[in-house]
Amino acid sequence: MRNVVLGGLLLTGIAASVPAQAQDTVRIGLVQPLTGSVAYNGKSVVEGARLAVEEMNAAGGVLGKKIELIVEDGQCTPANSVNAVEKLVQKDKVVTLVGAFCSSATAAIMPVAQKYKLPLITGVSSKASLTEQGNPYFFRAAETDALMAEAFAKILANDLKLTKVAYIGVNDDWGRGGVEEFSRDLTALGVKTVLTEYFDHGATDFFTLLTKLRAAKPDGVFVAAETQDGSILVKQIREMGLDTKVFGVGSWATADFINLTGEAAEGIHAAVPYASSMDTPRNQTFVQKYQAKYGIKPGKYGAAGYNALNIAGQAIARAGGTDAEAIRASLAKTSYEAPNGVYKFTDKGQAYGFDAVLVRIEKGEPKVIASTPVDAPH
Amino acid sequence: MDLFPQFLANGLVMGVFYALSALGLTLIFGLMRVVNFAHGEFYMLGGVSGWFVTNYLGLDFFSGLIVVAVFMAAVGWLVDRFLIERVRGQGEEPGILLTIGLSIFLVNGTLLLVGPAPMKVAGAVAEGPLFFGPIAVTKLRLLAVAVGIALIVGAHLLIRRTRLGAAMRATFQDPMAASLAGIRTGHVYAATFALGCTLAALSGMLLASIYSAQASVGGLISLKSFVVVILGGMGSFAGAIAGGLLLGVAEAMWGGYVSMGMVDVIGFVLVILILLFRPQGLFSIRTERA
Numbered sequence: 001m002r003n004v005v006l007g008g009l010l011l012t013g014i015a016a017s018v019p020a021q022a023q024d025t026v027r028i029g030l031v032q033p034l035t036g037s038v039a040y041n042g043k044s045v046v047e048g049a050r051l052a053v054e055e056m057n058a059a060g061g062v063l064g065k066k067i068e069l070i071v072e073d074g075q076c077t078p079a080n081s082v083n084a085v086e087k088l089v090q091k092d093k094v095v096t097l098v099g100a101f102c103s104s105a106t107a108a109i110m111p112v113a114q115k116y117k118l119p120l121i122t123g124v125s126s127k128a129s130l131t132e133q134g135n136p137y138f139f140r141a142a143e144t145d146a147l148m149a150e151a152f153a154k155i156l157a158n159d160l161k162l163t164k165v166a167y168i169g170v171n172d173d174w175g176r177g178g179v180e181e182f183s184r185d186l187t188a189l190g191v192k193t194v195l196t197e198y199f200d201h202g203a204t205d206f207f208t209l210l211t212k213l214r215a216a217k218p219d220g221v222f223v224a225a226e227t228q229d230g231s232i233l234v235k236q237i238r239e240m241g242l243d244t245k246v247f248g249v250g251s252w253a254t255a256d257f258i259n260l261t262g263e264a265a266e267g268i269h270a271a272v273p274y275a276s277s278m279d280t281p282r283n284q285t286f287v288q289k290y291q292a293k294y295g296i297k298p299g300k301y302g303a304a305g306y307n308a309l310n311i312a313g314q315a316i317a318r319a320g321g322t323d324a325e326a327i328r329a330s331l332a333k334t335s336y337e338a339p340n341g342v343y344k345f346t347d348k349g350q351a352y353g354f355d356a357v358l359v360r361i362e363k364g365e366p367k368v369i370a371s372t373p374v375d376a377p378h
Numbered sequence: 379m380d381l382f383p384q385f386l387a388n389g390l391v392m393g394v395f396y397a398l399s400a401l402g403l404t405l406i407f408g409l410m411r412v413v414n415f416a417h418g419e420f421y422m423l424g425g426v427s428g429w430f431v432t433n434y435l436g437l438d439f440f441s442g443l444i445v446v447a448v449f450m451a452a453v454g455w456l457v458d459r460f461l462i463e464r465v466r467g468q469g470e471e472p473g474i475l476l477t478i479g480l481s482i483f484l485v486n487g488t489l490l491l492v493g494p495a496p497m498k499v500a501g502a503v504a505e506g507p508l509f510f511g512p513i514a515v516t517k518l519r520l521l522a523v524a525v526g527i528a529l530i531v532g533a534h535l536l537i538r539r540t541r542l543g544a545a546m547r548a549t550f551q552d553p554m555a556a557s558l559a560g561i562r563t564g565h566v567y568a569a570t571f572a573l574g575c576t577l578a579a580l581s582g583m584l585l586a587s588i589y590s591a592q593a594s595v596g597g598l599i600s601l602k603s604f605v606v607v608i609l610g611g612m613g614s615f616a617g618a619i620a621g622g623l624l625l626g627v628a629e630a631m632w633g634g635y636v637s638m639g640m641v642d643v644i645g646f647v648l649v650i651l652i653l654l655f656r657p658q659g660l661f662s663i664r665t666e667r668a
Contacts, residue, residue: 035486036594039494171639198639202598204589207388208633208641214514215381228496232589239516241507260498260590262505 025068026061026322028053028312029088030305031099031109033076038201041226041251041301042101045124046071047294048305049098052313055289062317069309074100078108085109089116095322096121096312098305103127103173113137119315119328123308124301127173131350137324139331139349141308143273143356143374145174145181145224148249151356151372152271153185159369160245160269162186162220166195166213168233169224178224178249186222194218199229206233210240223248231260238264247271253359253366254299265361273356273374274303274340275366283339307338341373352376380512381634387513389630390623391523395585397622398526399599400606401533401615402578408613409537409550409570412462412473416481417578417603418596424450424579425591426488429497439502439587446583447576454575458568466567481596488593501587522584529580533573534615546570605645609652611659620660624648 030049032042053069061067070092074081081100088094089112097113097120100106106125113120114137121139122130128144156162167183169175175198183193195216197209213221221244225233230250237246245267251257252270276287276297286306290298298306311334318333319326336343341354356374359366403417414420424446431442461480465472503517537543548556549566557563582591582599606625610617625645633641652659 035489035494039489039594040496040592043494197637200639200642202595203641204585205388205392207391208385208630209638211381211384211388211634212638214384228590228592231496235505239505239507240514241509256495260496262498264505 025066027068027070027092027094029094029097030069030071031074031081031084033101034073036075038076044301045305048302049309051290051293052306052309056313062313067313074105076102076105078105081105081109082112085112096327098308098312110135110138117324119331121308121312123304127177131348137328139345141311141343141351145178147374148271149181149185151374152358155358155370156247157189157191160220162191164192164194164218166216166218166221168197170229171198171200175224182222204232206236210236214242218244220245226250227257231257234261235264251300255297258364269360271358272300274300275357275359277366277368278340286339311336346376384513385630385634389627391519393623393626394523394526396606396625397619398581400603400618402574403603404607404613404618406574409546413470415477418600419481419484420575420578421582421599422596424582425586428499428583428586429591432500446579450579451572451576454572455568458571485593494593496590496592498590499586518588525584605649608649611661614661617659617661
């Protein structure tokens with residue numbers, strides 16, 4: 001009998017403490033790959049996100065409470081990302097979700113967010129079709145490959161005087177998407193395609209691929225790859241003695257990429273939505289704070305995490321409560337001043353209005369050579 | 379056809395790298411009958427500790443290589459004395475479970491300590507290209523091939539020509555008789571495991587100077603090493619070399635003439651063919667146990 005009473009007391013204690021905790025803070029759930037081949041990039045998103053939360057809390061939080069960021073590992077796989085979201089919703093009772101990194105993982109958690117009627121913001125996933133699914137809870141605070149290709153194809157073709165281009169991409173939806181979009185827009189400008197090849201995540205030796213590249217004699221090579229694969233690939237392009245112009249998409253304008261690639265990085269071009277050398281006062285403050293906290297300049301993904309959390313935090317503040325419908329409505333009215341321009345959302349939840357830049361790596365620094373606002377897709 | 383010499387050169391270089399990475403695995407399996415699923419993680423630890431000694435302790439590449447060899451030999455010795463020792467003589471399954479657990483522990487321990495970022499190991503020589511007619515290679519690759527061949531020959535001589543090697547072979551033929559003859563079999567097991575770990579770690583550091591070191595690289599290395607070992611025959615030195623070269627050249631030709639996107643499939647196609655037509659591998663020292 002005593003046990004039953006004790007158990008009852010314990011149960012009521014737990015039951016009482018859960019909502020009390022939930023009321024102390026406003027919880028936002030973040031799903032990113034923290035292990036696996038893109039863990040390194042996922043970690044950058046988390047760093048940016050933590051910085052944004054710290055800033056907002058220092059300024060008094062939202063709704064008079066502190067924001068609490070709960071991070072889960074989605075491993076860039078659909079199954080693990082869905083598990084992470086279920087945990088964040090069921091156990092942690094988050095009011096807004098941010099994630100996931102890979103487009104395939106994001107596509108998997110979108111219906112889950114819709115099922116629980118929770119707003120979901122991604123700062124990274126760039127597959128164009130995500131915003132075409134009519135999911136009213138989904139917002140993409142990132143560029144798509146199509147938007148980047150449209151913004152930079154002309155500048156690239158003219159500035160680099162391209163006539164024959166080879167395309168190399170990582171063998172996943174993002175890499176294939178990037179290659180398709182850029183080759184379509186460049187072909188429309190009269191640039192010939194001489195080679196299209198894909199390689200698997202985590203590949204280390206590209207000499208065979210580069211032998212074919214050498215035989216194809218392009219005057220420019222487009223690469224869609226992230227930090228690790230991309231740095232090894234660019235290094236090996238130079239090791240093969242090729243001096244073709246290299247340009248691409250991915251997290252290239254980052255200190256880590258340049259450090260890993262070394263001298264081979266000199267003179268390559270990258271089309272990125274963010275570079276630490278962007279020349280706006282808001283960006284300078286952001287870079288300064290990020291560097292003070294992490295000892296490294298922010299890259300594309302650090303900025304993506306920072307922006308996504310700020311957009312979420314501001315939307316919750318404007319909503320005046322943690323009601324999901326109110327947050328969703330206020331997200332749709334976002335006008336967020338980021339380090340890289342102003343983010344707004346279209347009716348489909350696609351961000352536009354922010355600046356994207358083309359950088360050239362010179363003396364180990366990403367130098368902005370062209371900047372253009374990303375227009376709403378039409 | 380003018381691409382063929384370059385494809386062949388790429389394949390042979392990769393083949394030596396594959397043979398070198400698989401050597402530790404085939405040694406531990408062939409002599410100790412332990413299927414080491416943590417093999418790729420020892421390779422990864424070699425790269426990461428190589429990064430640590432060249433970056434933080436400021437050692438040059440070859441001194442770093444020696445420090446890493448000593449350190450990883452100690453790690454291998456301890457792993458055998460404190461972990462493998464406990465499941466010895468209980469069949470292969472407990473050892474498999476143990477090394478799978480060990481690999482998970484090592485990956486996550488490394489992620490915790492140094493994070494998931496790729497790390498650069500400063501190479502011993504400059505990175506520029508060298509041309510032999512139509513063939514481009516780099517000094518670093520040639521050096522890695524040379525060091526790789528030296529390690530393979532060295533390990534072979536150690537096992538065939540030294541007292542320790544004789545003790546190893548005796549212990550694995552008949553542990554009871556060996557210990558009656560005065561061989562301290564516990565030490566022999568530990569030395570063998572340490573040797574296997576050291577070979578894995580040295581190939582890890584050598585290749586990290588060409589590519590990069592990263593906490594999560596081990597899984598792919600383990601897979602490729604198993605492919606090499608199955609192709610060549612479990613436990614055979616000549617088999618590891620033949621299996622490595624076969625895999626390297628096959629991948630280079632497939633990637634070169636067909637498609638890069640599916641190049642990782644080739645190794646497994648070869649394994650299926652070998653298992654169908656010659657299940658003991660190309661060179662097997664103990665066909666009856668394969």
